[in-house]
Amino acid sequence: MINKYSPFVIALIASTLFLFIFFTLSAFGLIQSFTTIELIGSASRWCETVSGGLFREPVNTLSNLGFMVIGLYMFWVISNESTDSKNPFIGVTLVSVLYASTAVFLGPGSMLMHGTNTEWGQWADNLSMVMYIVIPWLYNIYRMTDWSELKFVKIYVAIIIIYSVWRWFTDFNLGINFNLFSVSIGLWFISEVLFKFWSPTFRIISGFFGFFVLFLFGIMPSEVFGNISNYWWIFLFWLPGLLATTKPEGTRTYRWYVLGMVTYFSAFSIWSYGVPDNIYCSPDSLIQAHGIWHLLTALSTYFFFLHHRSEAKRN
Numbered sequence: 169m170i171n172k173y174s175p176f177v178i179a180l181i182a183s184t185l186f187l188f189i190f191f192t193l194s195a196f197g198l199i200q201s202f203t204t205i206e207l208i209g210s211a212s213r214w215c216e217t218v219s220g221g222l223f224r225e226p227v228n229t230l231s232n233l234g235f236m237v238i239g240l241y242m243f244w245v246i247s248n249e250s251t252d253s254k255n256p257f258i259g260v261t262l263v264s265v266l267y268a269s270t271a272v273f274l275g276p277g278s279m280l281m282h283g284t285n286t287e288w289g290q291w292a293d294n295l296s297m298v299m300y301i302v303i304p305w306l307y308n309i310y311r312m313t314d315w316s317e318l319k320f321v322k323i324y325v326a327i328i329i330i331y332s333v334w335r336w337f338t339d340f341n342l343g344i345n346f347n348l349f350s351v352s353i354g355l356w357f358i359s360e361v362l363f364k365f366w367s368p369t370f371r372i373i374s375g376f377f378g379f380f381v382l383f384l385f386g387i388m389p390s391e392v393f394g395n396i397s398n399y400w401w402i403f404l405f406w407l408p409g410l411l412a413t414t415k416p417e418g419t420r421t422y423r424w425y426v427l428g429m430v431t432y433f434s435a436f437s438i439w440s441y442g443v444p445d446n447i448y449c450s451p452d453s454l455i456q457a458h459g460i461w462h463l464l465t466a467l468s469t470y471f472f473f474l475h476h477r478s479e480a481k482r483n
Contacts, residue, residue, distance in 0.1 A: 175260050176240070176247040179272060183236050186276050194222045194283060201285040210451075211444040214458040217451040218285065228282040231459035232275040234466035239272030242473055254418070257476040262321050263307065267476075270300040271469045278462065294340060294349070295332050301352040302327055304472065305408065308359035311479075312366060312412035345398045354381040359408040360425065363416050371409035378405030384433070421478035428471030435464035 193199045201224065208220045216225045223229040246268065251259025257267065277296025281289040302324060310320040334342050341347050355378075362374045379389055379402075392399040441448045442457030449457075 174247070175265055175268075176243040179240055179243040179268070183240060183272060183275075190276070190279060190283070191222070199280075199284050199286070200224055201289075204285055207285075211449065212282075212285065212451075213443070214282070214456070215442045215444055215446070215449040215451055216456050216458065223283040224285040225282040227454060227456045227459045228462070229279050231456070231462040232278045232282070234463045235275035235278070235469070236272050238466045238470050239268050239270075239275070242268035242271055242470070254481055255477065255479050256317055257473070257479070262317050266321060266324070267303055267473065270296070270303060271466075271473070274300055274466070274469070282458075291336055294335060295328075297349050298331055298335075298352070299328055300469070301349055301356070304476075305352055305355035305359045307476070308356070308363050309408055309411045311416050311418070312359075312363065312408075312414050314414060346401050350385075351401055351404060354378040354405060355408060357381050358405055359412070362408050362412055363420070364422070366412065366415045371412060372406075374409040375406035378402065418479040418481055420475060420480075422475070424471050424475035424478060428468045428475060431464055431468040431471060435461045435468065438464070 190199075204218070205220075207218045210218055212218050212225050212228075214225065214228055216228050218224050219226055242264075246258070246260050246264045249259050251261055256263035258264070274296045277292045277294075277299075280286075281293035283289070306320065306324055306327070309315075310317075315323075331342075331348055357380070358374050358377045361377050362370060379392070382389075382392065392402060438457050439461040440446070440457075442459075442461065443449060444451075446457075
């Protein structure tokens with residue numbers, strides 16, 4: 169029984185240990201930013217009033233518990249079932265553990281930013297988002313290649329290590345107008361469509377679907393090609409098609425994917441209200457738009473978890 173549930177137990181212990189250390193250091197005022205003390209009492213960049221107490225942004229900090237709860241539930245699910253060799257998201261596998269781990273880590277990463285208002289906290293928050301968002305599109309590519317599960321994990325780890333170091337010394341755009349988180353959203357959609365409609369011809373045209381994703385975020389092709397120095401990375405839209413040399417063996421039920429996307433974009437629309445210059449910003453309210461964003465995006469990670477678990481071998 170212990171072996172069966174060990175991934176869940178380890179994740180639970182690690183999460184509990186983080187919260188204990190985080191709360192303790194915060195209680196003694198050892199990790200909060202001291203360079204922005206003058207901002208205490210005013211609205212933070214995410215609307216909530218900056219506090220001089222335990223956390224700089226209490227609601228925006230504690231709402232991240234949603235990620236940890238949902239991530240731990242994923243661990244409970246995979247620890248309580250037999251491994252399916254046809255679907256790496258079922259049972260305890262390198263893939264399922266990696267996904268659940270990044271879902272959990274979205275919580276601590278964001279907590280460190282909202283709780284401390286430090287530069288290193290922002291780095292941790294951004295890193296946690298990138299660690300999560302790289303998995304879906306890279307996993308889709310893995311399912312359309314002859315990679316082993318271990319090779320997929322090695323490539324993923326290499327990407328994250330390079331990014332984390334590069335990001336530490338630069339900024340969100342890595343100093344080269346390249347936002348890996350944003351680009352990964354496009355790569356995810358492209359690779360998902362390619363997984364569904366794979367063909368030699370579709371591999372070539374799949375990259376154009378990246379412009380649809382840009383459109384969803386209000387970026388028109390005219391803006392892209394009129395300012396190509398800022399959008400030079402659009403050539404990466406063809407990366408999934410270039411690497412996906414093999415037709416996927418499985419099919420997926422897309423209701424969970426659609427539900428996850430609806431939840432995410434609903435959260436994104438609410439996110440835009442959680443800034444100081446928005447008329448609906450209420451800095452002292454216990455209901456913060458950014459906190460709702462955290463809870464809804466946490467829920468979306470679970471829907472995407474179910475989406476990948478729906479994959480079954482073609483008849």
